[in-house]
Amino acid sequence: MELILSLGIGVLVASGVWLTLRPRTFQVIVGLALLSYGVNLFIFAMGRLVTGAAPIMPKGGFVNPEAYADPVPQALVLTAIVISFATTALFLVVIMASRGLTGTDHVDGKERSP
Amino acid sequence: MTLPVHMLVMPILVPLLAGAIMLMYDERRRQLKLSIGLVSCLLQLGVAMALIDRAGGSAVEGRNIVTLYLLGDWPSPYGIVLVLDRLSAVMLLLTALVALPALLYAGAGWHRNGQHFSPLFQFLLMGVNGAFLTGDLFNLFVFFEVMLAASYGLLLHGTGRVRVGAGLHYIAVNLLAAMLFLLGVSLIYGTTGTLNMADLATRIPRLTDAERPMVHAAAALLAGAFLIKAAMWPLCFWLPNAYGAASPPVAAVFSLLTKVGVYVVIRLGLLLFGAQAGLSAGFGSNVLAAGGMATMVFGAIGVLQAQDLGRMTGNLVLVSSGTLLTVVGLALIYDDAPMLTAALYYMIASTLALAALFLLAEPIGRKEGGIAGLLAITAEAFGLDAEDDLDEERAEQNRPIPGATALLGLAFLSCVLVVAGLPPLAGFLGKFGMLSGAIERVTVLPGLWGHWAFVVLLIVTGFCALVALSRWGIQSLWANTDEPPLPVLEILPILMLIGTVALLTIEAEPALRYLDRTADALTRNQVYIGGVMTAPPVGPDPS
Numbered sequence: 001m002e003l004i005l006s007l008g009i010g011v012l013v014a015s016g017v018w019l020t021l022r023p024r025t026f027q028v029i030v031g032l033a034l035l036s037y038g039v040n041l042f043i044f045a046m047g048r049l050v051t052g053a054a055p056i057m058p059k060g061g062f063v064n065p066e067a068y069a070d071p072v073p074q075a076l077v078l079t080a081i082v083i084s085f086a087t088t089a090l091f092l093v094v095i096m097a098s099r100g101l102t103g104t105d106h107v108d109g110k111e112r113s114p
Numbered sequence: 115m116t117l118p119v120h121m122l123v124m125p126i127l128v129p130l131l132a133g134a135i136m137l138m139y140d141e142r143r144r145q146l147k148l149s150i151g152l153v154s155c156l157l158q159l160g161v162a163m164a165l166i167d168r169a170g171g172s173a174v175e176g177r178n179i180v181t182l183y184l185l186g187d188w189p190s191p192y193g194i195v196l197v198l199d200r201l202s203a204v205m206l207l208l209t210a211l212v213a214l215p216a217l218l219y220a221g222a223g224w225h226r227n228g229q230h231f232s233p234l235f236q237f238l239l240m241g242v243n244g245a246f247l248t249g250d251l252f253n254l255f256v257f258f259e260v261m262l263a264a265s266y267g268l269l270l271h272g273t274g275r276v277r278v279g280a281g282l283h284y285i286a287v288n289l290l291a292a293m294l295f296l297l298g299v300s301l302i303y304g305t306t307g308t309l310n311m312a313d314l315a316t317r318i319p320r321l322t323d324a325e326r327p328m329v330h331a332a333a334a335l336l337a338g339a340f341l342i343k344a345a346m347w348p349l350c351f352w353l354p355n356a357y358g359a360a361s362p363p364v365a366a367v368f369s370l371l372t373k374v375g376v377y378v379v380i381r382l383g384l385l386l387f388g389a390q391a392g393l394s395a396g397f398g399s400n401v402l403a404a405g406g407m408a409t410m411v412f413g414a415i416g417v418l419q420a421q422d423l424g425r426m427t428g429n430l431v432l433v434s435s436g437t438l439l440t441v442v443g444l445a446l447i448y449d450d451a452p453m454l455t456a457a458l459y460y461m462i463a464s465t466l467a468l469a470a471l472f473l474l475a476e477p478i479g480r481k482e483g484g485i486a487g488l489l490a491i492t493a494e495a496f497g498l499d500a501e502d503d504l505d506e507e508r509a510e511q512n513r514p515i516p517g518a519t520a521l522l523g524l525a526f527l528s529c530v531l532v533v534a535g536l537p538p539l540a541g542f543l544g545k546f547g548m549l550s551g552a553i554e555r556v557t558v559l560p561g562l563w564g565h566w567a568f569v570v571l572l573i574v575t576g577f578c579a580l581v582a583l584s585r586w587g588i589q590s591l592w593a594n595t596d597e598p599p600l601p602v603l604e605i606l607p608i609l610m611l612i613g614t615v616a617l618l619t620i621e622a623e624p625a626l627r628y629l630d631r632t633a634d635a636l637t638r639n640q641v642y643i644g645g646v647m648t649a650p651p652v653g654p655d656p657s
Contacts (some may be wrong), residue, residue, distance in 0.1 A: 019341040034290050039293045046304030076252055080296050083259045090266055091285050098282050102276045
């Protein structure tokens with residue numbers, strides 16, 4: 001499981017970085033989305049990988065923390081997903097505005113002269 | 115101390131509520147929204163002053179009182195806390211002092227150029243204030259995002275081709291910075307099991323050999339995010355474009371945003387990697403010092419090369435944050451409290467002056483001919499054609515005041531004095547303090563080339579700023595004699611900012627004493643840690 005997860009994060013981040021460095025706005029936004037997936041998985045993995053363990057402990061008394069998943073990264077990743085979703089949506093609007101104003105989808109607003 | 119218990123959360127709640135109330139009203143009721151915004155800014159100013167008092171105790175004793183506010187009332191290192199100490203109180207006051215004039219200036223007509231200016235402005239202030247107050251890393255991220263989301267909207271305010279282009283780059287860069295931030299935060303949590311800054315600082319000296327590189331890597335990732343915000347070279351190429359494209363009142367508050375990055379670097383750098391951090395002491399200090407100096411050089415060259423006042427000021431923002439980052443880097447290695455004091459003083463003065471310069475760019479540029487003609491061309495490219503009609507409309511609403519050129523010239527001159535670090539204004543005192551601190555250090559410990567380089571750079575960058583700004587000033591203020599239309603609402607905020615700098619100069623002694631205590635507490639991180647781990651919480655008594 002560790003190998004699959006780390007490979008997954010690696011591939012997502014690598015493709016995200018490559019796409020973000022491309023000159024078209026659509027590539028940039030897909031790259032940013034992939035990057036944020038990679039980052040979200042990374043945050044999730046920071047709570048250690050366990051299978052079949054609940055993140056919420058029963059109230060009162062001593063409980064064995066080994067039997068439960070760490071709830072904090074799960075809370076963090078929820079917040080991060082919401083925020084990255086919202087900012088990506090905003091970025092999409094700006095990209096559309098830029099396309100409308102400049103007539104090109106190049107990130108600099110003009111095609112590179114040959 | 116009989117402050118209301120919930121005073122500490124007010125800098126976040128007031129702008130949040132003000133912004134939320136504004137959203138209830140129709141977009142056409144701009145005057146009402148502006149009034150709500152101004153009331154909110156005044157309230158924040160009052161609260162910030164009370165909190166300054168609170169964090170310092172009485173001025174005579176000069177204590178460092180760290181106050182906690184437990185959101186949700188969970189015990190200190192586990193729950194989410196707001197922490198008020200001297201540094202955050204100073205930053206809150208600076209925010210309020212810049213925000214009020216900027217909003218007033220926007221009242222001269224800028225808030226009509228697009229939708230939702232006033233609510234976005236309040237949400238920006240909420241994010242900035244929250245970032246200064248929060249005591250844990252993840253909330254810092256959340257407040258950063260609140261601040262950034264609002265700043266995206268404000269940067270695009272007024273639209274136009276140049277703004278949308280600059281906004282596109284600005285948003286992309288900041289989204290990447292946010293991801294670095296998240297990686298760093300989660301790596302820190304995964305390694306140390308805490309996100310509370312004070313708790314983290316107590317754990318760093320006790321890290322095992324296997325954990326230490328991980329925490330260092332996480333700190334480097336976080337620093338990447340903050341240094342993009344603070345615009346350290348080579349992470350600063352986005353700044354002059356974005357700030358140059360923003361409308362003047364927005365650019366004025368944006369001069370605060372780089373200071374948020376600088377604040378976090380000061381806070382976390384000195385807290386986590388100060389002299390008490392054991393094996394991690396001084397981590398990253400060389401990068402900060404060298405990067406800060408590179409930023410100063412880059413900014414100074416940018417100032418000389420810039421054609422209009424907006425871009426020039428954008429590059430001066432770089433010089434200012436480069437100076438601060440260098441001092442933080444040097445303070446991390448050598449515990450230079452006197453230099454840090456002067457740097458904090460310089461930060462306040464230069465932020466106010468830079469905000470005033472951003473505001474000045476427009477009224478001066480409205481004159482015809484010379485460099486101003488060039489500005490008019492740029493303004494056309496910004497898509498501000500509609501502004502011309504507004505100008506006429508505005509000229510009737512706000513009677514222009516006589517002697518406009520003289521007033522503008524004087525205001526511009528004061529800003530130049532502060533930015534270039536010439537007497538008699540506060541910029542000189544700050545720069546002089548930093549220079550004397552550095553030279554004092556060198557006379558005790560000769561052979562510190564970093565300090566020497568800093569001394570030289572500080573003088574050279576001041577000189578570059580002086581050359582560039584006076585060249586611009588001569589061409590646009592003296593080259594033609596016709597009086598620009600100058601509404602009261604535009605000159606009043608500028609005079610407020612300059613008045614604040616003047617007040618800071620006259621009251622330099624108490625201000626420096628306060629900041630001296632601040633720097634002292636920063637270099638001894640047990641003050642903050644002790645405060646967060648043991649201070650009695652503000653809030654209802656748990657018993």
